[in-house]
Each structure stands twice: as C-alpha cells, then as structure tokens.
Amino acid sequence: xxxxxxxxxxxxxxxxxxxxxxxxxxxxxxxxxxxxxxxxxxxxxxxxxxxxxxxxxxxxxxxxxxxxxxxxxxxxxxxxxxxxxxxxxxxxxxxxxxxxxxxxxxxxxxxxxxxxxxxxxxxxxxxxxxxxxxxxxxxxxxxxxxxxxxxxxxxxxxxxxxxxxxxxxxxxxxxxxxxxxxxxxxxxxxxxxxxxxxxxxxxxxxxxxxxxxxxxxxxxxxxxxxxxxxxxxxxxxxxxxxxxxxxxxxxxxxxxxxxxxxxxxxxxxxxxxxxxxxxxxxxxxxxxxxxxxxxxxxxxxxxxxxxxxxxxxxxxxxxxxxxxxx
Numbered sequence: 473x474x475x476x477x478x479x480x481x482x483x484x485x486x487x488x489x490x491x492x493x494x495x496x497x498x499x500x501x502x503x504x505x506x507x508x509x510x511x512x513x514x515x516x517x518x519x520x521x522x523x524x525x526x527x528x529x530x531x532x533x534x535x536x537x538x539x540x541x542x543x544x545x546x547x548x549x550x551x552x553x554x555x556x557x558x559x560x561x562x563x564x565x566x567x568x569x570x571x572x573x574x575x576x577x578x579x580x581x582x583x584x585x586x587x588x589x590x591x592x593x594x595x596x597x598x599x600x601x602x603x604x605x606x607x608x609x610x611x612x613x614x615x616x617x618x619x620x621x622x623x624x625x626x627x628x629x630x631x632x633x634x635x636x637x638x639x640x641x642x643x644x645x646x647x648x649x650x651x652x653x654x655x656x657x658x659x660x661x662x663x664x665x666x667x668x669x670x671x672x673x674x675x676x677x678x679x680x681x682x683x684x685x686x687x688x689x690x691x692x693x694x695x696x697x698x699x700x701x702x703x704x705x706x707x708x709x710x711x712x713x714x715x716x717x718x719x720x721x722x723x724x725x726x727x728x729x730x731x732x733x734x735x736x737x738x739x740x741x742x743x744x745x746x747x748x749x750x751x752x753x754x755x756x757x758x759x760x761x762x763x764x765x766x767x768x769x770x771x772x773x774x775x776x777x778x779x780x781x782x783x784x785x786x787x788x789x790x791x792x793x794x795x796x797x798x
Contacts, residue, residue, distance in 0.1 A: 538618065541623065545642055547598075553697050555677070556675055557674060558595065558672070558675065559672040559673075561670030562666060577598065578598050582594045594650040595648070597641060598646050600645045602646075606628045612628050614638075620668045621639065624640050625640075625668075627661070636664065649667045683725050685723050686788075687780070687783040687784050691713045695712050696709070697709045706725070710722050723788065725762070725788060734757060741757055745778075747778075750769065752766075756785040763785050
C-alpha cells in the first residue's frame with residue numbers, strides 16, 4: 473500500500489466502486505482518538521520475533537548485484553481474507569499506528585504516525601501472478617538490487633529517489649516494501665532493506681476482525697477486510713456473490729465524518745438512507761460509531777433488497793477490543 477493505500481475505507485458517496493486504497497492519515501487520526509499505544513501480542517509478536525532472529529542480513533557486494541535464487545515454492549493464486557501470512561518484524565519505532573488489509577490479490581500492512589506528513593511504511597505481499605502497484609506508474613524505474621532472503625530483488629526508483637524494494641517471496645510472486653515521505657530526497661535504502669529483511673511470509677494465523685456482521689444473505693462470500701491493528705473503530709469488509717458478478721455488499725464502521733444528517737429512525741437509532749438506480753446505502757448511528765452498508769448491483773429486483781441491507785446494518789456489533797489475529 474502506498475500513500476493512497478486506504479481510500480476505500482472512508483465512506484464512498486457515489487455508486488462507483490471505490491478504489492481498494494485508503495487514506496492512512498485519516499484512519500490513523502480517527503483511530504488514535506480511541507486507542508492506547510499497544511504492541512502486537514500473542515502469536516503475532518512471537519512470529520515477528522522469530523522473523524527478526526532468523527531472517528538473513530544484508531549482502532554486501534561490489535559491482536553488479538548478484539541475481540539471487542528463485543524460491544522453490546509457488547504462491548497461492550488468491551489469499552483467504554481471514555488467514556494472515558504476512559509479518560513485519562521491524563519498522564521505524566515511531567511508526568506504530570498500523571492498518572491491515574487482506575484480500576484475494578494481496579496482503580498489506582501499513583504503518584505511520586499521527587503527526588502531519590509522517591513517513592509511511594507499506595509492506596505488500598502479492599498473490600501469484602499479480603503485478604506490484606509501482607509498476608502501474610510510468611514514473612517508476614526498476615533497478616537491480618542485492619538479494620533479499622536470497623531471492624532476486626530490485627529497487628523501485630522515481631526521478632532519482634528510491635521509494636521501494638521488491639523481492640520474490642515465491643517463485644511466481646513478489647513482496648514490496650515502500651517507505652515514503654522520508655526527508656532524504658534520494659530515499660532511504662538502508663531502512664527499506666532493514667524492513668525487508670525482517671519480513672516473514674509464512675505465518676498461518678486467523679484474522680479476527682474487530683466487528684461481527686450478521687444477517688448476511690445466503691451466498692454472500694467475504695472478499696476482503698481492512699482495519700486498524702490498534703484499538704480503533706475503523707473497519708471495512710466486502711462481500712460478493714459467486715452467481716451474481718455485479719452484486720456487492722460493503723460494510724464500513726467508523727466515525728461519522730462529514731455525513732449528511734440522519735433522516736429517520738431505524739430500530740431506536742438515528743439513520744439515513746440514500747438510493748441510486750444501482751445502489752442502496754444505509755447509515756445507522758450507534759453511540760460509539762457509525763455503520764454504513766452499501767449494496768451495489770444491476771439485478772432487478774435487487775439481489776439484496778432494502779430490508780436485508782437494513783438488517784445487516786443493525787446487526788453489526790463488537791464484543792471485544794479489536795486485534796489482528798487469534
């Protein structure tokens with residue numbers, strides 16, 4: 473995830489599908505009001521410690537970098553949104569506010585701080601055959617780098633500034649560390665490599681989203697989740713139907729932001745409904761957070777009727793402090 477890596481989490485107002493990128497500054501700012509600074513605990517902390525101890529040190533070379541050796545295993549073609557494989561063992565200590573995204577094409581951890589224009593670390597692990605997002609930009613240039621974890625690696629450079637380090641975590645898939653908003657106009661290759669050397673890609677932990685969503689219609693399949701790794705109300709989940717490629721349910725939980733005023737009661741809670749020809753959006757305002765359910769689709773009648781969307785919104789609840797994994 474680059475600087476835009478969290479834009480879909482912030483309550484889209486149109487019926488065009490939001491990008492799968494997020495405003496990390498906004499998420500961190502909203503979450504920090506409700507959190508205590510805390511370290512990751514349990515299996516994740518143990519896994520990260522193992523990563524720090526076992527992962528190799530930077531190779532020092534003279535002349536052209538060595539090529540590295542392709543890993544001898546294949547990556548999955550898609551990730552399970554409730555199964556975490558990615559771990560980051562080290563990042564600059566001040567960047568302790570994290571956001572986790574797990575979807576079919578990638579797993580991503582981003583870290584920053586609440587100070588304005590703080591640096592951003594983004595570690596992305598791609599599924600087989602997926603192209604790192606940096607290569608979508610014509611301004612990026614790939615340059616040879618010393619291997620990471622003995623695997624082929626390359627720097628991503630923009631106008632002389634090194635923004636990212638990529639390496640093959642599997643023989644058919646890449647991982648990328650991006651470090652942006654750094655003071656040095658040339659970038660910070662030492663920090664990029666230190667982060668990359670701490671990354672583990674073989675965790676097997678169950679993701680525990682901070683909110684429970686009930687009343688989903690039959691056939692709705694979880695596609696991706698995104699939420700803060702600290703005590704925060706920021707959360708997003710997307711559901712789709714295998715037999716209705718145009719249908720989608722997006723559930724978002726967070727502070728109200730610049731919402732329009734409620735226009736009705738739903739149950740005993742203030743609510744608002746907005747309808748377009750291809751979408752139905754309902755917001756329900758609980759005491760500590762706002763739930764938004766956005767249903768999209770072209771089917772007539774809608775695959776998810778208004779009553780079902782309202783029931784989903786009223787069903788969302790939390791029974792514990794948000795944590796990343798079991």
